[in-house]
Amino acid sequence: MLIKLTGGTVYDPMHGINGEVRDIYIQDGRITDPPNDMPIHQVYSLNNKIVMAGAIDIHSHIGGGNVNIARTLLPEDHWANPLPHTELLRAGSGHIIPSTFATGYRYAEMGYTAVFEPAVLPMNARQAHMEMGDIPLIDKGGYALLGNDDYGLRMLAANKDQKAFNDYVAWILRASQCLGIKVVNPGGINAFKFNQRRLHLDEPGPYYGVTPRQILLRLARALHELDVPHPLHVHGCNLGVPGNLETTLSTIEGIAGLPMHLAHIQFHSYGAEGDRKFSSGAAQIAEAVNRNPNITVDVGQILFGQTVTVSSDSMQQYANHLHAYPKKWAFVDIECDAGCGIVPFKYLDKNFVNALQWTIGLEIFLLVDDPWRVFLTTDHPNGAPFVSYPHLIRLLMDRSFRNDMLATIHPDAARASTLGAITREYSLYEIAVMTRAGAAKLLGLSDRGHLGIGAAADITVYTKQEDKEKMFSKPDYVFKDGELIVRNGEIIKVTWGTTHVVRPEFDNSIEKELSNYFDRYLPMKLGNFKIHDEEMIYFGQGHIQVHPCRERNSS
Amino acid sequence: MFYHTQTGIWEEVPNPFCGIAADDLKVKVEDNRLTIIENGCPVTQPAFEQAIGDSTPQIQGKATRLETAIARANKLLSHSRLPLISGLATDVEGVRAALALADYYGAVIDHMDSKATLRNMLALQTGGWITTTLGEVRNRVDLLLVVGSDIESCLPRFFERYIWNSETLFGQDTAQRKIIYLGQSPSGQAACRPDGRAPLILSCKQEELPEVVAVLRAQAVGHPLQAESVAGITMEKLATLVNRLKQAQYGVITWAAEQWNFPHAELTIQMLGEIIMALNKTTRCSGLPLGGRNGQVTANQVCTWQTGYPIPISFARGYPDYDPYHYNTKRLLESGEADALIWISALDQNDRPPITSIPTVVLGRAGMNFTQVPEVFIPIGTPGIDHGGHAYRTDNVIAVPLHKLRESRLPSAAEILYAMLEYRC
Ligand SMILES: [Zn+2]
Numbered sequence: 001m002l003i004k005l006t007g008g009t010v011y012d013p014m015h016g017i018n019g020e021v022r023d024i025y026i027q028d029g030r031i032t033d034p035p036n037d038m039p040i041h042q043v044y045s046l047n048n049k050i051v052m053a054g055a056i057d058i059h060s061h062i063g064g065g066n067v068n069i070a071r072t073l074l075p076e077d078h079w080a081n082p083l084p085h086t087e088l089l090r091a092g093s094g095h096i097i098p099s100t101f102a103t104g105y106r107y108a109e110m111g112y113t114a115v116f117e118p119a120v121l122p123m124n125a126r127q128a129h130m131e132m133g134d135i136p137l138i139d140k141g142g143y144a145l146l147g148n149d150d151y152g153l154r155m156l157a158a159n160k161d162q163k164a165f166n167d168y169v170a171w172i173l174r175a176s177q178c179l180g181i182k183v184v185n186p187g188g189i190n191a192f193k194f195n196q197r198r199l200h201l202d203e204p205g206p207y208y209g210v211t212p213r214q215i216l217l218r219l220a221r222a223l224h225e226l227d228v229p230h231p232l233h234v235h236g237c238n239l240g241v242p243g244n245l246e247t248t249l250s251t252i253e254g255i256a257g258l259p260m261h262l263a264h265i266q267f268h269s270y271g272a273e274g275d276r277k278f279s280s281g282a283a284q285i286a287e288a289v290n291r292n293p294n295i296t297v298d299v300g301q302i303l304f305g306q307t308v309t310v311s312s313d314s315m316q317q318y319a320n321h322l323h324a325y326p327k328k329w330a331f332v333d334i335e336c337d338a339g340c341g342i343v344p345f346k347y348l349d350k351n352f353v354n355a356l357q358w359t360i361g362l363e364i365f366l367l368v369d370d371p372w373r374v375f376l377t378t379d380h381p382n383g384a385p386f387v388s389y390p391h392l393i394r395l396l397m398d399r400s401f402r403n404d405m406l407a408t409i410h411p412d413a414a415r416a417s418t419l420g421a422i423t424r425e426y427s428l429y430e431i432a433v434m435t436r437a438g439a440a441k442l443l444g445l446s447d448r449g450h451l452g453i454g455a456a457a458d459i460t461v462y463t464k465q466e467d468k469e470k471m472f473s474k475p476d477y478v479f480k481d482g483e484l485i486v487r488n489g490e491i492i493k494v495t496w497g498t499t500h501v502v503r504p505e506f507d508n509s510i511e512k513e514l515s516n517y518f519d520r521y522l523p524m525k526l527g528n529f530k531i532h533d534e535e536m537i538y539f540g541q542g543h544i545q546v547h548p549c550r551e552r553n554s555s
Numbered sequence: 556m557f558y559h560t561q562t563g564i565w566e567e568v569p570n571p572f573c574g575i576a577a578d579d580l581k582v583k584v585e586d587n588r589l590t591i592i593e594n595g596c597p598v599t600q601p602a603f604e605q606a607i608g609d610s611t612p613q614i615q616g617k618a619t620r621l622e623t624a625i626a627r628a629n630k631l632l633s634h635s636r637l638p639l640i641s642g643l644a645t646d647v648e649g650v651r652a653a654l655a656l657a658d659y660y661g662a663v664i665d666h667m668d669s670k671a672t673l674r675n676m677l678a679l680q681t682g683g684w685i686t687t688t689l690g691e692v693r694n695r696v697d698l699l700l701v702v703g704s705d706i707e708s709c710l711p712r713f714f715e716r717y718i719w720n721s722e723t724l725f726g727q728d729t730a731q732r733k734i735i736y737l738g739q740s741p742s743g744q745a746a747c748r749p750d751g752r753a754p755l756i757l758s759c760k761q762e763e764l765p766e767v768v769a770v771l772r773a774q775a776v777g778h779p780l781q782a783e784s785v786a787g788i789t790m791e792k793l794a795t796l797v798n799r800l801k802q803a804q805y806g807v808i809t810w811a812a813e814q815w816n817f818p819h820a821e822l823t824i825q826m827l828g829e830i831i832m833a834l835n836k837t838t839r840c841s842g843l844p845l846g847g848r849n850g851q852v853t854a855n856q857v858c859t860w861q862t863g864y865p866i867p868i869s870f871a872r873g874y875p876d877y878d879p880y881h882y883n884t885k886r887l888l889e890s891g892e893a894d895a896l897i898w899i900s901a902l903d904q905n906d907r908p909p910i911t912s913i914p915t916v917v918l919g920r921a922g923m924n925f926t927q928v929p930e931v932f933i934p935i936g937t938p939g940i941d942h943g944g945h946a947y948r949t950d951n952v953i954a955v956p957l958h959k960l961r962e963s964r965l966p967s968a969a970e971i972l973y974a975m976l977e978y979r980c
Contacts, residue, residue: 063860065951065952067860068856068859068860069951071859071860071863071864072676072679072680072855072859072865073679073680073683075680075863075864075877077863078862078863078864078875078877079876079877082872082874082875082876083874084872084873084874085658085659085870085873085874090655090658090861091658091862091870091873091874091875092861092862092863092874092875093862093863093864093874093875094863097863098863099860099861099862099863099875100860100861101861102863123690123952123953124952124953126945126954126956127856127952127954130647130857130860130945130954131860134651134860134861150694150724154724192839193691193695193805193839194804194839195804195838195839207725318835328680328681328682328683329683330679330683330684330685330686331684331685331686332685332686332687332688332841332951332952333686333687333688333691333695333839333841334688334690334691334952335688335689335690335691335952335953336690336691336694336724337690342683520722521690521693521694521722521723521724522690522693523575523577523689523690523693523716523717523953524578524690524953524955525567525578525579527567528567528569528578528955528956531956532956534943535945535956538648539648539969539973
């Protein structure tokens with residue numbers, strides 16, 4: 001079947017197309033050349049419509065044991081937000097921590113076609129994939145968590161050579177079926193198991209004596225040498241701690257120019273100035289990002305209201321648990337691998353700290369010059385549920401709206417912030433960069449995030465509107481792999497996306513030592529730990545796409 | 556790796572029947588007969604070794620074709636006002652399929668052991684908790700407090716694998732680990748140290764546990780009490796216990812909720828949670844809920860990610876609704892609200908449906924015998940024996956892959972349930 005999208009105004013930053021009227025042809029799920037004389041089966045006239053690739057969320061907690069514990073902990077979110085089934089759609093529930101079907105439907109309705117789970121504990125990866133396997137419509141993938149696993153820390157403590165460490169990292173990517181590697185509070189989760197409550201960037205951790213900075217460097221180098229497209233995805237030390245700005249700057253400066261992605265940077269950009277010992281470090285952070293082209297960030301914007309913080313960073317989550325609302329929390333030490341901390345939270349616009357956090361996130365968005373290096377996230381559900389993205393986009397695109405909002409928050413926070421003086425408004429092109437082209441590039445998904453010939457036909461079509469929140473809330477059409485799945489903001493067909501993975505080369509002889517480690521210390525055999533392709537594809541619901549590791553020196 | 560060493564012998568087989576889901580079993584397969592030749596236990600052995608028996612579908616006890624049995628089951632469902640899908644002893648894939656069916660027919664979905672699971676879930680939903688996993692216990696625990704439970708009767712290999720293991724990551728001498736039983740005394744010798752010394756026991760009757768734990772909690776959070784003893788245990792002994800927990804580097808408090816038969820056991824679990832939280836102000840201590848037989852944890856996990864809730868859940872209003880008391884299998888059968896029962900029991904031939912006057916469809920492990928003949932019986936295979944699948948371990952974190960060990964051609968619960976959906980009337 002050949003489909004033609006005609007007359008739409010196209011934003012395709014990967015090809016430098018900035019609002020040009022172009023026709024797009026779709027065949028067999030891909031974007032194709034204009035046909036010579038083939039019959040066109042379907043034509044969509046898109047005059048006055050905006051056409052972009054499907055949006056990609058690089059950091060959203062959508063599946064994995066941590067998310068499911070958060071779901072269990074908060075039946076009140078589900079009671080208050082029931083989602084009835086329809087002829088087409090499965091029932092579900094939840095707003096801040098939705099069930100899997102609801103997650104897929106809500107993302108697709110907003111024009112998102114791929115979402116990446118950043119906290120896949122290798123020991124729990126099987127669950128992460130099973131949960132994500134039940135999320136319809138969108139593509140997904142995960143970043144495997146390292147840096148707090150006893151095996152890796154033992155390797156570093158024994159000063160194993162980088163080559164052996166690289167093999168281990170590659171083996172983990174393969175065994176856990178992931179697209180990248182993330183580190184959360186390097187060494188800190190492990191230290192918490194030894195009853196340590198804080199671990200600074202250059203402080204040797206308990207038992208292994210390895211510092212967080214050493215862990216970061218080794219992991220970043222491993223990914224670089226393995227040519228994994230996605231750089232080390234970092235949730236740094238001291239999340240949420242006033243004054244952590246210094247740690248973040250030191251992390252950026254100390255990575256030796258290696259590619260590094262700093263997740264939810266907003267939570268790591270706090271000064272300790274002023275009467276309340278809490279201030280914005282956004283300007284310094286943005287300046288450091290601007291100066292270091294090896295660094296990319298996503299913001300983790302907070303928005304006001306009830307949410308739940310879901311993190312592997314059991315150490316920092318524990319430190320914050322007394323702020324929980326409602327007053328309950330869950331923590332788990334997990335399998336000599338990592339941990340989990342769940343703390344419900346309500347951000348209030350009349351609370352000074354929360355209000356300033358809100359401005360800090362927006363300041364970073366607006367002060368980082370290059371939209372290819374800053375990404376739109378709320379660290380769902382940590383900063384806010386992902387359904388608030390259209391609202392966030394409006395805050396970035398509409399200065400007067402932003403200033404209206406600024407006028408409603410805690411007056412001291414508004415006064416302390418430079419936000420009101422920032423005139424920048426994001427353009428549609430820049431939004432397309434940060435939510436599509438830049439995301440695909442950062443992840444190494446060469447056939448997603450753009451509208452060039454050969455790309456997967458993941459396409460979102462919006463009606464041009466003054467109110468950008470309205471515009472981005474309800475696309476006219478969403479095509480997933482060439483199939484129309486959403487019309488006028490409503491799902492009309494349910495498909496199952498792909499799981500994106502990388503499989504860098506490695507020397508498999510490391511399995512001998514690993515297998516011995518599993519037998520001696522862990523209650524699972526290495527062979528049963530590895531996730532096999534057949535497990536990812538059941539009852540015809542899943543697919544795997546393996547992305548090549550970048551050829552050396554080719555950018 | 557899971558593999559054949561010689562014809563008919565499987566190594567490193569994961570165990571779907573026991574909550575610790577050990578994956579070091581060695582299993583021999585001759586024709587369709589299984590024998591565990593290494594690392595079996597009294598819970599696992601009989602479950603693995605049940606003979607297949609008759610695998611013909613039946614309607615009212617008479618042999619029939621599979622298609623006919625499915626058609627009859629569908630007819631029952633389509634005439635039902637409130638179907639109840641229960642038992643739910645199956646793998647991840649079986650629970651997924653059961654939820655699809657429940658969603659379509661507006662059914663209630665429950666598990667045969669949901670009462671036990673719910674005690675833990677209610678405690679978690681009310682106050683949260685701090686827990687750990689078996690791998691952490693194996694490497695870190697220095698003090699294990701067992702509250703009101705006999706671990707070895709439900710998890711016979713627990714001590715061998717997680718307490719008296721020969722080495723740990725941090726060079727701990729496991730023989731020095733301290734074991735304390737509060738309430739119930741152990742039924743066997745598994746908790747005794749390798750040198751034969753028995754664990755310390757502070758005994759009380761099961762129904763006195765809530766009171767004892769409440770006092771322990773008061774001690775842990777620093778509320779002074781006037782009493783001199785509780786349930787025959789002196790305050791001094793409880794104070795010593797709290798002190799030992801405070802001195803421990805990595806204490807673990809464990810319980811098996813399925814063994815607790817006193818009312819509102821969830822409140823006692825909640826108090827244990829509060830003790831653990833208080834201890835974590837100065838040291839590390841975690842909870843470890845034990846149990847998880849019959850796919851309890853598996854059912855809970857899948858229900859939670861697909862609907863937002865643990866079991867039991869009703870889809871009667873068109874969306875998932877969670878009410879632990881209202882949607883209980885026993886209550887729905889006794890009140891007459893449920894008018895058709897789908898009973899799924901893939902793990903054990905002996906887990907037959909409750910006796911009921913409403914028409915019943917059983918998807919049961921092949922070879923199941925009935926005291927009350929069901930309207931429809933569809934024999935199914937067992938995950939981890941007849942087909943692959945996934946099962947959760949008691950600690951709520953690790954899912955093990957289950958493998959096919961023999962060629963019985965028995966369908967999985969999921970295959971039958973999806974077929975029911977495909978050919979619905
Ligand atoms: Zn995150």
